[in-house]
Each structure stands twice: as C-alpha cells, then as structure tokens.
Amino acid sequence: MSFFPAVGVGVIGVLIGGVCLMSQRKSLFGALLSMEVFTLSVYIMIFSVVWFSGSLTSACLLFLSFGVCEAALGLSVLVSLVRSTGSDYVGSLVSGHF
Template identity: 45%
Template sequence: MLTMYKWFFMSFFFSGLFSFFSKKKHLLSTLFSLEFMVLSVFFYMFVFLIFNYYDLYFLIYFLTFSVCEGALGLSILVSMIRSHGSDYFIMFNMLQC
C-alpha cells in the first residue's frame, strides 16, 4: 500500500520538476512549481509517517520552513518586479543587480 502512495506522490514531484525546468519564461511560474514540489514532498512524508506510526512533529517544522521559503521567494519576486518592471527572465541583467 505504501509503495502505491510512494509512486503516486513521486509522480507529482517529477511533474513539478518537469514544469520547473520547462517554464523558464516567468519567475512566478517557477515559484509555483517549486511550491508544488514542496507540497508533494510534504504529502509523501505525511503518508510515510502515518503508516509507520511516527510522530508528526517533523511535519510542523517542515511546513514552517516551506512557508518561510515561499514568503522569501515572493518578497524577492516583488523586489525584482519593482526594480525591473516585470517577472520575465529576459528582463533581468545580472550585471545590474
């Protein structure tokens, strides 16, 4: 039963990874795909910990760090939009930053 869930959530993870590598036009779409990958890892860990009767305290720490990572990504996105005008990767010049 656990192997079925493992393949199910890993397919979600790899679909998020595929969208991360294929959507290179906008920064927001790459942030969405990263958050999708974090959620798939979270659900996989949840199912793993439930089936093995472990404590779920680690999931609270994982969610805390993933929320902080998402807030940091959005703040960087807002600052880049304010400084460059859009979230296209073509607009960014690394020599300017």
C-alpha cells in the same frame, strides 16, 4: 487505505514539479509555482511515511514550516523583481541593475 498510493501521488507530484521547474525559463512566477508543487509533493510523501509507520512526529510540521519560509522568500524576491524591472521575466534583467 494502503501505503503505496499516497507515496505514488507524492512521486508523481515530484516528477511533475521537476519537469515544470526545468521547463520554466522566462517567468519567475512559474518557477515559484512549480517549486511549491514540488514542496507539497515531498510533504505528502513525508506525511504518508510518517502516518503509516504509526508515529506522528514533528517532522511534518518542521518541513511544512520550511516550505512556508521558502514561499515567503520567493514571493519577496518576485515583488522586488517586479518593482525594479516592471515584469517577472528573468530575461529582462541586466546584471547589476537588480
């Protein structure tokens, strides 16, 4: 197994996640899902670089724990938005009511 296909999968995932994140203008849930794709793709790239360099450090675990914290915060914001407005559409927000 070579180094470049694993990094290539990560780069393609980052590009897809970035395009999906830029195209999500209405739904917060879609934006959170695209950010998770972006985070997992960056994790794949970091893991492949660390794996093929021969030294497994705790950098992968640290990055993965930050990704989980980001997902938990995003989910809490989504639940708060749905409870206060009734939907996850960002356009239904009125400034001051959130």
